[in-house]
């Protein structure tokens with residue numbers, strides 16, 4: 001296994017960790033959001049954790065497909081994620097602001113994954129993260145419109 005391939009697998013595991021932290025955070029926000037936008041955000045956060053669940057399985061199975069081992073415990077996810085967990089004291093607006101920040105972080109890390117995957121000739125992994133990027137950029141735009 002080349003160094004570049006090991007680097008790609010490490011970066012994929014970092015994204016797997018990020019999506020697991022985000023999956024729990026989105027549930028936290030889904031349950032604890034309150035105020036006049038409750039119904040809108042409660043539903044939006046559910047849509048997003050459902051999307052996150054899809055990415056978690058896709059990324060993990062891609063790691064297995066290309067010869068790696070996906071992280072599969074909560075402690076590993078917390079140790080490898082670049083995202084912070086929910087604090088439990090966010091109001092609705094702070095929840096949205098935090099998610100925009102998390103999405104921006106994942107988008108910029110996904111660009112890195114795409115570059116490394118393309119250098120490896122792994123177009124499938126690159127395409128997967130391009131799809132994630134397209135979706136997150138759209139969600140970020142919607143949240144920014146909400147915050148305006």
Ligand SMILES: [Fe+2]
Nearest residue numbers: 030031042046
């Ligand atoms: Fe629910």
